[in-house]
Every structure is written in C-alpha cells, then in structure tokens.
Amino acid sequence: MLEKIDLSKKMGKKDFKERMEVLDPELGRLQRACKEKGIPVIIVFEGFGASGKGTMINRLIEPLDPRGFKVYTTQSETLEEHYRPFLWRFWNMMPEKGRISVLDRSWYRILLNDRFDKKTTEKQLGYAFDEIVSFEKLLTDDGVVIIKFFLHISQKEQAKRFKALLDSKETAWRVTEDDKKRNKHFDEFLRINEEMLQKTDRDNAPWHVIEAQDREYAAAKVVSTVVNCLQEAIRAKERRDALPKLPPEESAQIRQDPYRTSALAGVNLNKALDKEEYKARLRDLQARISVLHNEVYKRRIPVILAFEGWDAGGKGGAIKRLTQAMDPRGYEVHPVSAPNDIEKAHHYLWRFWTALPKAGHIAIFDRSWYGRVMVERIEGFCTEEEWRRAYKEINAMEESWANDGAVVLKFWMQIDKEEQERRFKERQENPDKQWKITEEDWRNRAKWDAYEVAVDEMLVHTSTTYAPWIIVEANDKYYARIKVLETVVSAIEKRLK
Amino acid sequence: MLEKIDLSKKMGKKDFKERMEVLDPELGRLQRACKEKGIPVIIVFEGFGASGKGTMINRLIEPLDPRGFKVYTTQSETLEEHYRPFLWRFWNMMPEKGRISVLDRSWYRILLNDRFDKKTTEKQLGYAFDEIVSFEKLLTDDGVVIIKFFLHISQKEQAKRFKALLDSKETAWRVTEDDKKRNKHFDEFLRINEEMLQKTDRDNAPWHVIEAQDREYAAAKVVSTVVNCLQEAIRAKERRDALPKLPPEESAQIRQDPYRTSALAGVNLNKALDKEEYKARLRDLQARISVLHNEVYKRRIPVILAFEGWDAGGKGGAIKRLTQAMDPRGYEVHPVSAPNDIEKAHHYLWRFWTALPKAGHIAIFDRSWYGRVMVERIEGFCTEEEWRRAYKEINAMEESWANDGAVVLKFWMQIDKEEQERRFKERQENPDKQWKITEEDWRNRAKWDAYEVAVDEMLVHTSTTYAPWIIVEANDKYYARIKVLETVVSAIEKRLK
Numbered sequence: 003m004l005e006k007i008d009l010s011k012k013m014g015k016k017d018f019k020e021r022m023e024v025l026d027p028e029l030g031r032l033q034r035a036c037k038e039k040g041i042p043v044i045i046v047f048e049g050f051g052a053s054g055k056g057t058m059i060n061r062l063i064e065p066l067d068p069r070g071f072k073v074y075t076t077q078s079e080t081l082e083e084h085y086r087p088f089l090w091r092f093w094n095m096m097p098e099k100g101r102i103s104v105l106d107r108s109w110y111r112i113l114l115n116d117r118f119d120k121k122t123t124e125k126q127l128g129y130a131f132d133e134i135v136s137f138e139k140l141l142t143d144d145g146v147v148i149i150k151f152f153l154h155i156s157q158k159e160q161a162k163r164f165k166a167l168l169d170s171k172e173t174a175w176r177v178t179e180d181d182k183k184r185n186k187h188f189d190e191f192l193r194i195n196e197e198m199l200q201k202t203d204r205d206n207a208p209w210h211v212i213e214a215q216d217r218e219y220a221a222a223k224v225v226s227t228v229v230n231c232l233q234e235a236i237r238a239k240e241r242r243d244a245l246p247k248l249p250p251e252e253s254a255q256i257r258q259d260p261y262r263t264s265a266l267a268g269v270n271l272n273k274a275l276d277k278e279e280y281k282a283r284l285r286d287l288q289a290r291i292s293v294l295h296n297e298v299y300k301r302r303i304p305v306i307l308a309f310e311g312w313d314a315g316g317k318g319g320a321i322k323r324l325t326q327a328m329d330p331r332g333y334e335v336h337p338v339s340a341p342n343d344i345e346k347a348h349h350y351l352w353r354f355w356t357a358l359p360k361a362g363h364i365a366i367f368d369r370s371w372y373g374r375v376m377v378e379r380i381e382g383f384c385t386e387e388e389w390r391r392a393y394k395e396i397n398a399m400e401e402s403w404a405n406d407g408a409v410v411l412k413f414w415m416q417i418d419k420e421e422q423e424r425r426f427k428e429r430q431e432n433p434d435k436q437w438k439i440t441e442e443d444w445r446n447r448a449k450w451d452a453y454e455v456a457v458d459e460m461l462v463h464t465s466t467t468y469a470p471w472i473i474v475e476a477n478d479k480y481y482a483r484i485k486v487l488e489t490v491v492s493a494i495e496k497r498l499k
Numbered sequence: 500m501l502e503k504i505d506l507s508k509k510m511g512k513k514d515f516k517e518r519m520e521v522l523d524p525e526l527g528r529l530q531r532a533c534k535e536k537g538i539p540v541i542i543v544f545e546g547f548g549a550s551g552k553g554t555m556i557n558r559l560i561e562p563l564d565p566r567g568f569k570v571y572t573t574q575s576e577t578l579e580e581h582y583r584p585f586l587w588r589f590w591n592m593m594p595e596k597g598r599i600s601v602l603d604r605s606w607y608r609i610l611l612n613d614r615f616d617k618k619t620t621e622k623q624l625g626y627a628f629d630e631i632v633s634f635e636k637l638l639t640d641d642g643v644v645i646i647k648f649f650l651h652i653s654q655k656e657q658a659k660r661f662k663a664l665l666d667s668k669e670t671a672w673r674v675t676e677d678d679k680k681r682n683k684h685f686d687e688f689l690r691i692n693e694e695m696l697q698k699t700d701r702d703n704a705p706w707h708v709i710e711a712q713d714r715e716y717a718a719a720k721v722v723s724t725v726v727n728c729l730q731e732a733i734r735a736k737e738r739r740d741a742l743p744k745l746p747p748e749e750s751a752q753i754r755q756d757p758y759r760t761s762a763l764a765g766v767n768l769n770k771a772l773d774k775e776e777y778k779a780r781l782r783d784l785q786a787r788i789s790v791l792h793n794e795v796y797k798r799r800i801p802v803i804l805a806f807e808g809w810d811a812g813g814k815g816g817a818i819k820r821l822t823q824a825m826d827p828r829g830y831e832v833h834p835v836s837a838p839n840d841i842e843k844a845h846h847y848l849w850r851f852w853t854a855l856p857k858a859g860h861i862a863i864f865d866r867s868w869y870g871r872v873m874v875e876r877i878e879g880f881c882t883e884e885e886w887r888r889a890y891k892e893i894n895a896m897e898e899s900w901a902n903d904g905a906v907v908l909k910f911w912m913q914i915d916k917e918e919q920e921r922r923f924k925e926r927q928e929n930p931d932k933q934w935k936i937t938e939e940d941w942r943n944r945a946k947w948d949a950y951e952v953a954v955d956e957m958l959v960h961t962s963t964t965y966a967p968w969i970i971v972e973a974n975d976k977y978y979a980r981i982k983v984l985e986t987v988v989s990a991i992e993k994r995l996k
Contacts, residue, residue, distance in 0.1 A: 006962045006970075008765040196964050200894065205887075211760060211959075223758040261720040263708060268505040390702075397697065462708075465503045467693050473503075 004196055004211070009156055011213045018218035025225045026065035032232040033066050033102065039239050040099035040347075042146045045228065046108045049153025050195075051181045052163040053214045055106055058153065061221045062228065063104065071102035076111050078121070085302060085361040087406035088112050088126065089137055093355040097146075098347040109134055113198045118191050119180055129405045131201050136398040142206040143391060144349045147235040149228055150207060152199060153214040157188035257455075265461040265473065266454060269416055274478035287487040288327035294494045295328050295364065302361040303497060304408035307490065308370040311415025312453075313443045314425035316476045320415070320486045321366055333364035338373065350374055350384075350392075351399055361407070370412075371396055375460045380452050393463040404468035409497050412469060413486055414461060415476040419450055501693055501708070506653055508710045515715040522722045523562040529729040530563050530599065536736050537596035537844075539643045542725065543605045546650025547692075548678045549660040550711045552603055555650065558718045559725065560601065568599035573608055575618070582799060582858040584903035585609050585623065586634055590852040594643075595844040606631055610695045615688050616677055626902045628698050633895040639703040640888060641846045644732040646725055647704060649696060650711040654685035754952075762958040762970065763951060766913055771975035784984040785824035791991045792825050792861065799858040800994060801905035804987065805867040808912025809950075810940045811922040813973045814865055817912070817983045822863065830861035835870065847871055847881075847889075848896055858904070867909075868893055872957045877949050890960040901965035906994050909966060910983055911958060912973040916947055 013021075036043055045062070047055040059073060074095045083091045089109060097103040107115075112130050116122045122130070138148055155163075164185060167173040184191045203209045210227050214220040275283075298305055307324075309317040325333060336357055345353045351371055359365040374396070379389040400410050417425075426447070429439040446453070465471040472489050476482035510518075533540055542559070544552040556570060571592045580588045586606060594600040604612075609627050613619045619627070635645055652660075661682060664670040681688045700706045707724050711717040772780075795802055804821075806814040822830060833854055842850045848868055856862040871893070876886040897907050914922075923944070926936040943950070962968040969986050973979035 003962055006762040006958050008761045264505045265503040268507055461503050
C-alpha cells in the first residue's frame, strides 16, 4: 500500500489559506454538535518519525474549544503501565461522551516503533493485532468515532528533516539513535508499518493515509478528513435517533426455548461440610493463601477474582474468608453497584479496565462487569443488541488480562429458591442483618426464572479456558467458602508452576 | 463453555415423534423457499468422535428433496488437497444459490483432530483462525447461510459408545487408535475444541452446541435449529428484497475527491528499450525462467500471476513472452471474461479459488478477480457496498495463498490515453488485428477518468507485502515485457532462497 502512493502532492499557501477559512469554522461547529449529541471522538496520529504529527495536531486543534478536547502523547511505557495489559493506559485516555481525545501515537506503538526496537515480545505480537481490532470494535459499537491517520513521507524526505533538526542545537535532541536506525533501515520499518495497516484497516475504524511531504497539503487533507468523518458521524447518529424506540419486550429479553442449553440444572446443592472440618480446612487454606499472596507479589502475577450469585448467596462471606489471610497492601475489594454519571459517560467496561490493579496485586470484584448480561438485560437498561454482543466483549477483555499473564476466576454462588427465602427471612428478623435486605431484593426474587435463563446463558457463553466460571454449590455456607478458597489456591499454584 | 453445559437433557420417543411430525414438513417447505429465493445454505457438523454426526445428518436430510442438497465428508486431506491452501477443497463444496451443502466435518478439522494429531503445523495454526473467520464472513456477506453444529458428549459416554462399536466385528474398524487416544486424553482434546469454539463463534456464523448424549433430544434440537435459522434467513432476505432499489449513482461510484490518494499520477511513461537490447535481455530472461520453472516444480511452490491493465496495454504480449520459455505441462493461462451462469450462482471469488493450480504449477490470469473493483464497480454490476468490501476479501484470498507458500504477483500495464488511441487505430487499420478491437473498447475508453479513479484506489488498497502490485510502464512494449519478466524472475529467485 504505502510504497504505491504518489507522494508528490502539493498545495500552495494561498490555496491552503482559502480552504482553511472554510474548514476551520465548520470544524468548530462540528465539535459543538458532537458535544450536544454526546458523540465521543478519538483522533489517532501515527506515521513515520518527523512526518509532522505535532504540526498536524496543532493545526487541527486551532479552531477547537479547548474545554472539549485533550491531547495525549504515547511515549515508551512507564513502570505503572508496564505492570498492566498494554491497552490499560489507552482506556485511561478514553473521551467521555461529547469529548475529543487526540492521540500522538497510540496503541499501535506496540506494533510499530516498539516492535522495530524489539521491545515488543513475540508473545505480545501474537495477540496484539486481535486485541486492537476487538478494542476498536467495542468502542465503535458503543458509538465512539475513531479517526486514524497515518502520516507518510519517503526515506529521503525523512533524512532531510532529521538533518535539519540535527543542524540546530535547539532541536538536535529530538532525533534519537533509534530514529536514525529506523531511517537507515527504512524498508524494513516500512514493511512493519505496511503489515500493521493491512491487518488493522477495518470498516468501523479505517486508516487515512496522509501524503505528508508537503505540510499544507497534509494539513488540509487531515482537517478535511476530520470534517467529513464528523459530518458523517452526526448524520448517522441523527438517523439512529430518528428510529422509533421500541418498548423493551419481555419476550425478547427472555425467550422461552425448549432446547436452551443450561449449566445450573445439573448442580447438586446437597453438598455440605460440618463445622469442625470447615474450621480445620479454612485454617489450612488461609495459611496457604498468605504464602501464595507473597509469591504472587514477588512474581508480579495479576490476580482478578469476580463474585456473582443470587442475592444472599454468600458472596460477602466468601470474600471475607479469602481476604482475612491477605496483606491489605496487596489486594483491593471493589463493591460494584449502578454506574455513576462519569462511568455512564463511558463504555460500560471502562470502570473495570481503569480499576485494574498492578501486576502482583489481587483485585476482588463484589459483583462485576457481568451486570450487563444479568440485571441490565432483565431490567431493559440496555438493548438486546447490546447485551448480546457483551458476551464477546467481556470474553475479549478477560482474554486481554489472561494474555498479560493474569489469573482470572469468576465465581457464581448458587443457592436454590427456598434457601434464598430462608436467608431473606432470617435477615429481616435479625436486627443486625436488616440492612442487608431491601424491597429490591424481593423484587429481584420475583424475577428468579428470568434470571435463571440469563445466568445459564452467561455461564455457557463466558466460561472460557482463560477465565473459567466456577459454580459454587452454596446452600451450605461452609462448603461454599472452602470451595472458593480451594479454587483460588489451586489456580494460583498452577500459575506459579 | 463445553464443560459448563448440562448434558443430562433427554427426550422421550413419543415426544420426539410428535415434534418431528411438525418440523419435517416445515423443513421441506423451507428448502423449497430457499431454492425459490436463491439462498445458499451450508450446514456444518463438528463434534466429538461417536457423538452421532452421521445419525444427525441422516435424520436431518430425511424430509429434504435429494436434488437440492449434497452431503460432503471431510477426511484427512488427499495429495491433490495437500498441494493447495487448506480452504481450497471447501470452496469446491460450496452450494450454488438455492442449494444446501451438508458437511460432515469441515474446515474446522485443521483446528481440531488434525491439530490434536499434530498434523496441523504451527505455522498453519498461526493463520487458520483468521482465514476461517474471513472465509465465513465473505460467504455470509454474500448471502450464504452458515449453520454450525457442535455435538457434545462426555468422556464417559464416548468411551461407552466406542466400546459398543468395538464389541461388534462389523463396526470395530470405525474406532481408530487416534479415536482411543482422544478419548484417553479427553481433557486436552476438550481444551482444543473449546479454544476453537471461542475464537470462531461470530454473529454471522454462530456455533450451536448440541447436547448429544440422548439421540432424540439431539436430533430434535438439530432439526429445530435448522428450521429457525432458515425461517430467519428467509425473513431477512424478504426484508432486503423489499428495500427500494436505488439506481446506481454515477457520483457514488466515482466520487470527486480533491485529496484522493493516487498511484498512477507519478508514473514515468517515457521509459523505453531499443530492439537490440530487448532481444538480448529477453533471451537471457527466458533461459532463466526455464530453469526456475523446473525448480519451482521440484520445490512445489505455487506461483500465481495476474495481469490487468488498460485495453491494448500489452497484457497478451507480455504473457506470451513469459510462457514461451515454460514447460506447457507446468503452467496454465486463464483468460477471464464475464462469469457464466454457474459462476454467477456462486461467490464472485469462487471461480478463481477453484481454478487454483497444484503447488509447483504456475497460474497466469489474463484479467482476474480485480474485475469486481473495476468494470463491475464502474458499470454498476455490483453495489457500492459490494465493491468496497471486495478490497478486503481479495486481500484475504491472496493472503491465504501466500500463507500456503505461494508467490503472488499482480501486474498493471500502464499506458496513457494517447498511446491507447494510437494502438486502437493501428488495430482497426490492420486486418490481422481487427478482431482485437470492438465497440466496447471505445466505450470503455470514454470512461477513462472513472477507471483511473477506480484503478488508483485498487492499487493502493490491494498492494500488499504478500501480494504486491507492479505498475508496468507500458508505452514502450519492449520495456514493459522486460520489466514483467525481470520481476517474475527476481520474485521466484527470492522465494527459492
């Protein structure tokens, strides 16, 4: 692709000025329209060294309201970033609805400079393409507009620009040894860039290659492309908003299917432990967890545990027994409830990605990202299309974590309807536990059958080799807690081997 | 996913009979409706050994009209198949519009049994997932319905079924040593199947997991699923057909874009060779091609050359000089014109896939699959959506070939408008060449500017590292022919190293 492109395009200063007099006010207007319509925009700049990314960004933002955008620069990763999956830092750059993020280099770094400089491992290269494509898909499915530029200059032009920079004391520092190496082996670096462009050019997030030998031509094409993309995005949003809103159909949320695949039906809830045995095993397991927690920290292994289950299923009790033996500096419990306003202005997975602990720490989620396919599905807080694609989005997220070396386990605390009623009543009658039970718990209980369909589907679609669900038979609390602790211990031990 | 599924589902014989009395006639009706609407259907059966694939297929086809479907079985690959990309044999199983192909095992074999048996190479495993996903996407985008079943039984049930087969002389041969090995290492094989299901479950071609412990339940679920999928496919087709047909807009086919990226603009057409030099270099190059052709055959390297260019650009002359030195048993020239009826009843790439030579042979296409993004685009023979997605479909096809070790080169014979006119007139005036020039050539010539936009876009979007375009400056025939031969020689030599 790149080597076929005619780089001789030019634009006179006068012509440039005339065009920008039309484009600049239009861009300002589009920014306001995106804000009003709640459209988040990401503009990515990639390209060869000295191809003018900084200049282009400066020219682009000139007519924009500075309160509505932010420019991020992606350098080599910091230690904070190194101890997390490579996409983590970009989740932190995501624009809220109606805002614009401009990225000077981006998640593509891992496939370009870092790859050429051999900072990207073979293992990372194996999954980075897939993770990037899934990441962009998830964003655009959620209504984010992604505009990706690749600034293209020739080897000769780059050498000329490097020389000009090197000739002045003020700018010489900007040309690194790695830059020179990339210019010297331009063909090889070009091939790496080509491969990246080929594999990541998608309809939902296409690449725009900019002939960047002539700065006026390049700037005019960049601004004009942004204008076109935003105009199209606003038209598309208007078309979507004009569609009649269908009321959430109960039947669409939970279909009666005589052949539905299930996971919960076969669970034996009679499993139990007596108090003596429970105490002895708990002591033993907690001692092992304490040792493993140290080991996990030293070896920098991320551990992510999610707890879901029926109300009163015993999540809290299990988490408590798990953390009792841990060093509080090395774990964090995240109680998850309805998203706040800032979280609502982002992708629903954003709050979980950004909460990701550093490698070596243990993150425990009391309820989790699975709310999307349970409560949000059942209550109609999201559309059928949204919860249906969530299975794949969630799998992709957990796979990213596992690719980064994380232990990811998900526990479903399973009790039956009678046991739940017993526990609800016990809570109501016990003044110390009354706070634990609300009207909403009873309302949810009335939807038990619908939840059962949703949970079955969730367990089947999202139990993966890299992030399995563990169904915990939890009618007996002792048995349940021991099973949780044993599973965590054996998964960590396996990972440490 | 698999290990979470409750396999205890059962169905009584009476219940089964009652259901089939409703489903069978409906399935027959749906087959006729698909035929009438020209919907091609592929039904894939995968699953564990002895899970009942054959039984399911027999039960499924019972109510079908035998003239409208065909059952294919995928065994280990034959030598014919081995010398071609792994997808090749499945292109040969593709149903025409309105027909049904039922596949007992499929393209997933490379990721399942062959992988477990270590017949799949690491290299193949690296690209097979992507190729399969692209392949299915290309088919469903073209209106093909793909229904994929995975038949699931437990290790214990499998062992029981193997034993029953082994106990009888008539059926013992059906259980191979590899089958026994897979049963013994069921967990490991299960993990491979899990990974396949996770990576290839897409909205356009989802997996249907069938609990296959109980044959009645399984058969009822299979038939019921096919009925649902076909009903939905017919509804979707009716919705699409009901949309108002927009007349092809000239402006939509060829947009005027002041910033369009181009490849042809910078080409220097003054390059030329004198007759003496031409003759000497031609002799030398043809001698080398003769040697290389032998080498290519011995090393089993597939070579695929496509020729495109302006009318009278000199494709024929270049191909003639190229083949003069080759052993006629080792190459084939495919002149490509408008598709015939059978070709039209398939995906537009089908005729090129099925024409693929065995490794070691050289395939030369005089015009090619690029018709889609040139003549079909300009004449409105396909929709904008279709030619736009063709860039990626074509890249994926050529990448499959390159992954299989092929040398893939594409030549664009570039002349200017004046040179074309000169050649057209020469043809008209020369009685021996008059057959080469038709009214259509003059009509195409009138659309030169539109073609130029389409060709530029094609060259930029489909010149890849694995299958580059070579723009041949062809105003001078001598120069053009030598450039073609030299390029072929050096690409093959590079590949032989």
